[in-house]
Amino acid sequence: MSDKPIISVRGLRNSFGDQVIHEGLELDVQRGEILGVVGGSGTGKSVLMRSIIGLQTPDEGEIEVLGENMVGRNEDEAKNIRRRWGILFQNGALFSTLTVAENVEVPIHEYFPFLNCCSWTNRPPGSTRSPRPRSTSSFARSSRNSS
Ligand SMILES: Nc1ncnc2c1ncn2[C@@H]1O[C@H](COP(=O)(O)OP(=O)(O)OP(=O)(O)O)[C@@H](O)[C@H]1O
């Protein structure tokens, strides 16, 4: 197995106008490593994450994820690369109007619409969530609360 980092950031610079958020930031994350980024509000944690996943173009620097350069990719290329990982956001990790199974179906529907796989896409307009077992509902709640 290669010991090349899964995420590699070199010489990252991000700024908004005169406000420099990152300058010369270097970061490696190895396969299987769990990394927490800690810092005061507004210190650039989210901007770093957005840069790594390709939602924000840095002023300078190189970012590689799974061996793929994330800087300067066109939307189709970026979308293809993003299929290879999952991201859980801080809040609202699940769609609260959908069951857990339906939440799992969302990316399948997004990337493979021709499969017509998803029960919730066929619901009549205005209908609410489908009935679901209690354990499923509890799981959805605990998943949301743990993000
Ligand atoms: N799109 C933007 N336009 C202008 N300034 C921005 C933009 N996004 C972030 N910033 C600024 O960049 C700085 C870093 O923001 P960031 O959201 O990365 O902070 P953070 O460390 O994630 O904070 P928090 O802990 O509150 O989530 C902040 O000063 C913020 O105001």
Ligand SMILES: [Mg+2]
């Ligand atoms: Mg943040």
